[in-house]
Amino acid sequence: MGKARTMKPVYVINGFLESGKTEFITYTLAQPYFQIRGVTLILLCEEGEVEYEPALLAQTRSVVERIEREEDFNPAHLTELEKKHKPERIIIEYNGMWNYKNMKLPWYWKIEQQITTIDGSTFPMYYTNMRSLLAEMVRKSEMIIFNRCDGVKELNVYKRNIKAVNQGADVIFEDANGEINEIFEEDLPYDLKADVIRLDDNGYGIWYLDCLDHLERYEGKTVSFIAMVLRPEDFPKGYFVPGRMAMTCCAEDMAFLGYACQYGQAESLKPKEWVQVTARVCREYWKDYQGEGPILHALKVEKTRAPKEAVISFS
Numbered sequence: 227m228g229k230a231r232t233m234k235p236v237y238v239i240n241g242f243l244e245s246g247k248t249e250f251i252t253y254t255l256a257q258p259y260f261q262i263r264g265v266t267l268i269l270l271c272e273e274g275e276v277e278y279e280p281a282l283l284a285q286t287r288s289v290v291e292r293i294e295r296e297e298d299f300n301p302a303h304l305t306e307l308e309k310k311h312k313p314e315r316i317i318i319e320y321n322g323m324w325n326y327k328n329m330k331l332p333w334y335w336k337i338e339q340q341i342t343t344i345d346g347s348t349f350p351m352y353y354t355n356m357r358s359l360l361a362e363m364v365r366k367s368e369m370i371i372f373n374r375c376d377g378v379k380e381l382n383v384y385k386r387n388i389k390a391v392n393q394g395a396d397v398i399f400e401d402a403n404g405e406i407n408e409i410f411e412e413d414l415p416y417d418l419k420a421d422v423i424r425l426d427d428n429g430y431g432i433w434y435l436d437c438l439d440h441l442e443r444y445e446g447k448t449v450s451f452i453a454m455v456l457r458p459e460d461f462p463k464g465y466f467v468p469g470r471m472a473m474t475c476c477a478e479d480m481a482f483l484g485y486a487c488q489y490g491q492a493e494s495l496k497p498k499e500w501v502q503v504t505a506r507v508c509r510e511y512w513k514d515y516q517g518e519g520p521i522l523h524a525l526k527v528e529k530t531r532a533p534k535e536a537v538i539s540f541s
Contacts, residue, residue, distance in 0.1 A: 231334040234308065235315045240363045241343035242322035242352055246373045248276040250343050251317055255286045262287075264314025267307065269293055271321040289313075296324045301332045308332070326362040342367040346375035346399065349384055361391045361479060369396045376401040389435040390474040390481075411443065418443060422504065425451040430470055431538045434483045437507070437520045444507040448525065452533050453503050455495045456484060466492040468503045468522070473539045480537070486512060487522035495527070502530040 239247045251268065254260050266288040268278070278290055291307050293299050308316070316335065320326065331337075342363045344352075349372065352360055364370055370388050375381060385397050399406040411418065414436065416429045423444075425433050430451050437444050453468030461467075469484020487505055495501065505522035512519055 234313070234332075234335045235338045236331065236335045237315070237317045238320060238337055238340040239317065239343065240320040240322060240326060240340070240367070242345070242348075242356075242360075243272060244274050245322065245345045246343040246371070247272075247319050248274060248278065249373075250341070250371065251319060252276070252278060252282060255282060255288060262314050265289060265311055267291065267311050267313035267316045269299075269304070269307070269316065269318045271299060271319060271324065296321065296328075299324070299329065301330055304335070305332050322363070323359070325359060326365075339369075340367045341369045341371065344370065344372045346372040346378045346381075346384065350380075353387055358479075361474070364388055364392050364395065367392060367395055369398065371398045371400065373400045375399045375406060381406070386432060386435055389438070390431070390472065391479075393435070393438055411440075418447070421448065423447060423449045425449060427470075427533065427535055427538045431472060431483065434469075434485075437485070441507075441509055441520050444520070445509050446506065448504060448506050449522075450502065450504040452530055453484065453501060454482075454536075455497055455499050455501055456482060457492070457495065457497050461486070464488060464490055464492050466495055468501060468505075468527075471537045473537055483538075485520050485522050486514075487524050489524035489527055491527070500530050500532045502526075502528045 239251055241247050255266070264287065266286060268288055268290045270278075270290050270292045271294075273292070278288075282288070283290065289311050291311075293303070320329070370392075372381070372384060378384075381399050384399075388395060388397050415432060416423050416425060423433070430453075433444075433449065433451075451468075453470060456467040456469060458467065465486050465488055467482075467484040468487050469482050472481050472483050473479065474481050487503065489495075503522070503524060504526040505524045508521050508523055509518050510521040511517065512521060
């Protein structure tokens with residue numbers, strides 16, 4: 227029998243060229259909390275202007291291996307590099323022009339964390355022209371770091387663009403002075419002080435995403451919107467999901483965005499029919515959240531016509 231493999235922890239840092247990947251890895255390697263006794267193998271798949279300092283590599287027992295061609299980034303070659311250096315952990319600085327969904331690792335390499343770095347000053351260009359590649363980068367990333375955000379006014383739009391693809395990601399903005407604590411309540415396209423917050427197509431998508439991050443803004447408030455009915459088979463009696471289909475990055479990438487809604491006559495609703503929902507937003511435990519999150523309590527549910535545009539967009 228062959229020798230049992232030891233699982234190798236892997237950290238993936240991706241992003242387009244000059245997005246700050248090397249700077250992030252260099253900073254992290256130098257932090258006390260990230261120190262280990264063994265070797266750290268850095269797989270460098272794209273070289274920018276910033277290089278790894280030999281002194282830092284020696285101090286942190288790190289070695290760099292360059293992989294210049296995408297076809298060389300395969301399990302067999304990666305296993306060879308691992309056998310050569312016998313690392314305790316692996317950091318992958320992935321090439322932003324290689325489609326992340328095509329990345330294949332040795333079966334015993336376990337991704338511990340994936341982080342995407344984005345240059346805030348060039349984000350609109352990449353989002354417009356390379357949206358599919360960008361979406362694959364951020365889809366499974368736990369953290370999205372926007373750096374070089376000095377003077378950028380549209381941070382709220384940036385955040386919504388990312389959250390549309392990966393709702394659970396932590397989105398961090400940084401300028402020359404460090405992290406930016408963004409608050410953009412004044413930029414919301416509806417009045418939070420209104421007796422009933424009425425959400426149009428654009429407003430619904432923004433409300434859905436903002437409610438994930440800032441539920442405190444909506445607790446106890448009443449919202450009204452047109453939605454499609456969804457009734458999952460495993461839902462408890464008296465609940466349904468009113469929501470909208472959303473295009474999160476391209477026509478092939480669709481998601482249904484909606485929160486569970488308590489409604490006494492939920493069983494009378496037909497799947498995919500359109501309704502006008504007026505509901506109060508509450509914070510309650512829900513198993514899918516693994517804790518508390520937004521739950522709607524319907525005040526009124528009325529059948530209505532489908533909207534002109536059934537699918538909302540975050541572009």
